[in-house]
Amino acid sequence: MDKKILIITADNLGLSKEQIDYPDIEILKFPVVVNDKEYRGSNEYTAQWLNEKYLKEKVVAKTTSIVKGELIEIVEKNKDKYDLIIHVVMSSEMSIATFTIAKNVKEMYENTIPIINIDSRQVLSGVGNVLLEVIDIIKKNDNTDDIIKLSQEVVQNTFNYFVMADLNYLYRGGRIGKAKALMGSVLRITPILGLMGDDKEGQVIPLGKGRTFKQVNSQIIDLIKAKMAEKPATVIKRLNIVGFGDNKDAFSDLEEKLKTIPCDDFIIGKADFVSAVYCGPKSYTVAITI
Amino acid sequence: MIQTENKTAVIRERIENIYKYLHRHKEYINRLNVFPVPDGDTGLNMTLTIQGALANLQDYNEEPISTGEYLNHFSEQMLINSRGCSGVILSLYFQGVSQVIVNSDFSKENIFKALENGYKNAYEGTENPQEGTILTLMREFKEKYGELMKEDDDPVIIIKKCIPYLKEVLKKTPDMLPVLKQAGVVDSGGAGFVIILQGINRELSLNELAFSSLPVSIILNVNRVTKKYLNGKLSNFNKNSIAALLPHLGIEKLHNIRLHNIIEDVKSLINNLQSNKNRLLNKKAIISDLEDMENSWNPEIKLKYCTEFILKTNKVSSKEQIKEIIDKYGDSLIILNSGDKYKVHIHTNKPESVFKDVSKYGELLFTKVDDMKKQHRNFISSDTVDYEREKSIFCIVSGEGFSKILKELGADDVLCYGKNKPSVNHLVKELNKLRTKNIIVAADDKDILMALKYAASLSKSNVHIVESNNVISLISMIMGISKELDITTMFESIMRSLNDTRFCGIARSVRNTIAENGKTVNKNDFFVVYNGKIILSDKNLEQIINKSIKELIKEESLITIYKGIPAKKQKSIIPKLEKTFPELDFEEYYGGQYQYHYYITFE
Structure with a gap:
């Protein structure tokens, strides 16, 4: 790699900083508003902290878009040190404000430094997967057109499956989309939601449901296998499984089941503060790139 | 007249x-x-x-x-x-x-x-x-x-x-x-x-019944003989002999008005009541009438069955190959191809032979045989359907509680039939009312299946019948459905998930009987039916629930109790069960089934 490339992303990746093997990275922090007070992810304010607040204090939490000034500050600080900036952004369908800010900043600096905004079309660990794949791409290729083209392929081949123990967190956060159909059932159900990279609408969609976590885990395996058959692919390039706590048995069961599928890079990610807003306790997700 | x-x-x-x-x-x-x-x-x-x-x-x-x-x-x-x-x-x-x-x-x-x-x-x-x-x-x-x-x-x-x-x-x-x-x-x-x-x-x-109408076979013979006579092919017949024959045919028993009128015309013709020129014209008209009538009795339906199937195969690489295999069996062949699946339509008299031949090349995912006469009746009926939806999951259940549960779980349409099973006519009306092109339908009782199959053949929609026989399998089916899938894949997936949930039913005996295991079930005892067999019985409802859970639980962790009408007024049994089985989770819902006090599922 001849070009010096800076990557910018935000802290809703489902990964710890140590799991990102790239030194030139800046991670923006999404503001999280809990009962009208703003917080940012830190060693103190974590997914676990929020889950406890959810369970004990029944708090209401939301996120807002990234702060434009903070993004400008990062670009301003690095514009002379790098040849190219790649900004891996969460799904524009999920947060149009965040993507618009990224777009505006790119336009502001178009005569100063080239910026590629990659709409990951993902949230949670799906953004993390796209980020890691983009890093792999730029380690081998620094041609801008190639990076854009290959990143698009990654986005379209990244699929995220969420097991939401309680859909109300997603609903209150305004990200329920078509999954609203699964709310309000007499029978207690555990839904499987998904964000499919090849779905043109880019909305959270209901993919299945079960009465027990074991049932939904088996369904996720079937869904992943069906997706691999559809593409077709025999091996998963990268897989990131993230648990949001208080559901160890179900998480371990999914982990074991996932290990039966051939995978080049099996990651057990980290629940982040921002994603916890929408997931709530007992939820878990798996993102795959094929 | x-x-x-x-x-x-x-x-x-x-x-x-x-x-x-x-x-x-x-x-x-x-x-x-x-x-x-x-x-x-x-x-x-x-x-x-x-x-x-x-x-x-x-x-x-x-x-x-x-x-x-x-x-x-x-x-x-x-x-x-x-x-x-x-x-x-x-x-x-x-x-x-x-x-x-x-x-x-x-x-x-x-x-x-x-x-x-x-x-x-x-x-x-x-x-x-x-x-x-x-x-x-x-x-x-x-x-x-x-x-x-x-x-x-x-x-x-x-x-x-x-x-x-x-x-x-x-x-x-x-x-x-x-x-x-x-x-x-x-x-x-x-x-x-x-x-x-x-x-x-x-x-x-x-009450002696007088079946005095002339049979169709005789009517048709009269028709044929008369036609031959008029065409001059019966050389040994003369006008007197046919005139003499007609009264002996029992014409008063000829309830078919059309033939009766034709025979009257023949009589007039024979009696030479018209001029020679008119006679010739009239003769031709009568022959034409006789032919029309014969045709109406013997319509030429060469290929009786409208046959459809979906073949999943990796041994066939083109539509032409499918055509070669089955072309000999009929006409109106339409073949659609998507990946390894071929959807085929053909009019034939031998649907079974068609299925047999194509199944050598792969798996038949779906078959449908319609009687063309019925199709014609559908086609000409006045209530034509404008489809409003592409597909629907349609559940037919007895219990009101289950009806609600299924609707909320994602069934597009639910028919709650209560105590009396729906007739073919009722089912046809319900299917047509959906105004949906493709319907996946499942009922909670196998006794509805045959009526449903006939209703499907009369319905204007493409009806895919899930051969379910209990309401629990309907819940499994709805839980496993992904509506993003196409109708064929969705149907395949349903068939896979149909029997995913193990369950038993608890009811009260109305007579003495002997269970499969040889044990006697006394009148008024409670008994447990699992996989179609009586496995347990007891006088005490609470004890039999405990026994059935102990006997049937495997690795499952969630027990769901669906209360029926006989147990509607019973207090919740969950608190006691939670004490007896602290390692298990329990949930209770109202199913509204008519005969069984409880259905118990193990998940």
């Missing part, structure tokens, strides 16, 4: 009397149920099938028809209004019988042919036909009739003589079907059939 005698009112009265006779014995038939719960509804289904047919049968006062034609219309109405397996099989039987006696030939030989055809029609229309059922009685009836036919000429006497023999056959049904033996009952459908025959015998013995 001929004054056609209208016998339909008389025949209707006879059928109504037979219906009343069956109705009086309805409860006896209902009680002959394998499981000792009062959900046996064979008598009810048979009664409602005939009742529905009577209610929907036209009077035919304005356009009189023959006895055979009237009975044929009645059998069609029976099929449309049939309920449950017993109702459908009975309707198929009468359809087969009426197909033969439509010619109003009630000679003993023709009735024998009718009984043979009735049995054949019912047998072939029944999936997995078994001995010891109504089908055995139908077969034995025609065989005994054939045997007694050598001794007697009067069909009424032959039928009467068959009945004691059939009662003996009925008594032997428990020896043919082990489940009947265990339950200590004879087959309920067979019992219903014998009661109907007794009703028929009663009517025929008390």
Whole structure:
């Protein structure tokens, strides 16, 4: 790699900083508003902290878009040190404000430094997967057109499956989309939601449901296998499984089941503060790139 | 003009009397149920099938028809209004019988042919036909009739003589079907059939029926002979001989007005009442009339069945290859291809041969055979359908609670039929009401399946029937459905998930019986049915619930209790269960099933 490339992303990746093997990275922090007070992810304010607040204090939490000034500050600080900036952004369908800010900043600096905004079309660990794949791409290729083209392929081949123990967190956060159909059932159900990279609408969609976590885990395996058959692919390039706590048995069961599928890079990610807003306790997700 | 005698009112009265006779014995038939719960509804289904047919049968006062034609219309109405397996099989039987006696030939030989055809029609229309059922009685009836036919000429006497023999056959049904033996009952459908025959015998013995219309075969012969005469092909016939023949044909019995009028014209022609020129024109017109009439009786339906299937194959690489395999069987071939799946439509007389040949190349995911006559009837009917939806998941359930649960879980449409199973007609109306191009339909009772299949063949939608037999499998089905999938993949996925959830039912016995394991179940005891067998019984409801959970739990962690109508007023059993089984999670919902106090699922 001849070009010096800076990557910018935000802290809703489902990964710890140590799991990102790239030194030139800046991670923006999404503001999280809990009962009208703003917080940012830190060693103190974590997914676990929020889950406890959810369970004990029944708090209401939301996120807002990234702060434009903070993004400008990062670009301003690095514009002379790098040849190219790649900004891996969460799904524009999920947060149009965040993507618009990224777009505006790119336009502001178009005569100063080239910026590629990659709409990951993902949230949670799906953004993390796209980020890691983009890093792999730029380690081998620094041609801008190639990076854009290959990143698009990654986005379209990244699929995220969420097991939401309680859909109300997603609903209150305004990200329920078509999954609203699964709310309000007499029978207690555990839904499987998904964000499919090849779905043109880019909305959270209901993919299945079960009465027990074991049932939904088996369904996720079937869904992943069906997706691999559809593409077709025999091996998963990268897989990131993230648990949001208080559901160890179900998480371990999914982990074991996932290990039966051939995978080049099996990651057990980290629940982040921002994603916890929408997931709530007992939820878990798996993102795959094929 | 001929004054056609209208016998339909008389025949209707006879059928109504037979219906009343069956109705009086309805409860006896209902009680002959394998499981000792009062959900046996064979008598009810048979009664409602005939009742529905009577209610929907036209009077035919304005356009009189023959006895055979009237009975044929009645059998069609029976099929449309049939309920449950017993109702459908009975309707198929009468359809087969009426197909033969439509010619109003009630000679003993023709009735024998009718009984043979009735049995054949019912047998072939029944999936997995078994001995010891109504089908055995139908077969034995025609065989005994054939045997007694050598001794007697009067069909009424032959039928009467068959009945004691059939009662003996009925008594032997428990020896043919082990489940009947265990339950200590004879087959309920067979019992219903014998009661109907007794009703028929009663009517025929008390009130002699004069079947005096000329059979179609004779009408057609008159037609042919007359035509040959007019064409000059019967050289030894002269006008006097045909003129002499016509009065002996029993023209007063010729209820077919059209032929009657033609024969009147022939008479006029023979009597030389017209000029030679007019005579020639008139002769041609009569021949044309005769040909038209013959054609209307013998319509040329070369390829009877509209056949569809979906073949999943990796051995076929093109539509042309499919064409080569089945082209010889018919016409109107349409082949659609998507990946390794081929959807094929063909008109043929040999749907089974088509399926057999193509199945050598892969797996048949879906098959559908429609009678073209029925299709034509659908096509020409006035209530054409404008589809409003592409697909729908349609559930048919008895319990109100389950209806709500399924709707909220994502079933697009739910029919809650309550206590009485829906008729074919009801199901057709419900299917058409959905205005949906593709419908996946599943019912909570296997007794609805046959009616559903007939309803599907009459529906204007593409109906994919899920062969479910309990409400728990419907919940599994809805839980496993991904609506993003295309209809075929969705159907395949449903079939995979259908029996994912193990469950048992707990009910109270209405009579003493012996379970599969040899243990006695006393009247008023509670008993547990698992996989179609009684596995436990106990006087105490709480104890039997505990026992069934201990016996049936494997690796599951969630136990769901669906409360039925008999347990509606019972307090929740969850707190006690949570104490007894602290390692398990329990949930309780109202299902609203009629006979079972509880369904218990293990997940």
